[in-house]
Amino acid sequence: MRAVYARNRSILRPVLLLVLVVLPLCLGAACTSTKWMQAPAPAWVQSARATHDVIAPRFRAYIDADVTLSVEERVDLHNLLADWNLNIQVSEQAIAELGAGQ
Numbered sequence: 001m002r003a004v005y006a007r008n009r010s011i012l013r014p015v016l017l018l019v020l021v022v023l024p025l026c027l028g029a030a031c032t033s034t035k036w037m038q039a040p041a042p043a044w045v046q047s048a049r050a051t052h053d054v055i056a057p058r059f060r061a062y063i064d065a066d067v068t069l070s071v072e073e074r075v076d077l078h079n080l081l082a083d084w085n086l087n088i089q090v091s092e093q094a095i096a097e098l099g100a101g102q
Contacts, residue, residue, distance in 0.1 A: 022075055026074055040091050040095070042095050042096070044090065044091075045091045048087075048088050048091070049088050049092070052084055052085060054090055056081050056084065056085065059077075059081060060078070060081060061062045063078060063081075
């Protein structure tokens with residue numbers, strides 16, 4: 001039994017080293033990059049807006065018409081639609097600001 005425990009301990013040490021030391025260092029290096037702060041591609045935002053404008057009204061109508069949904073579920077789904085729209089608006093604004101700065 002001790003041999004199994006010792007073998008497992010020897011395997012766990014590199015894994016713990018990876019998780020506790022190397023992984024946070026890599027994540028820290030990735031977070032210092034400014035690439036994640038760049039505006040999304042305009043084509044992506046245009047397609048997201050077009051998709052939202054087609055699907056959101058239909059989904060909103062479904063939410064309002066479905067009698068099996070509780071009040072909390074309705075609120076959550078309406079908030080989901082609002083968050084979706086807000087995400088697109090922020091992306092559109094970032095693209096507009098990036099274009100104005102050039």
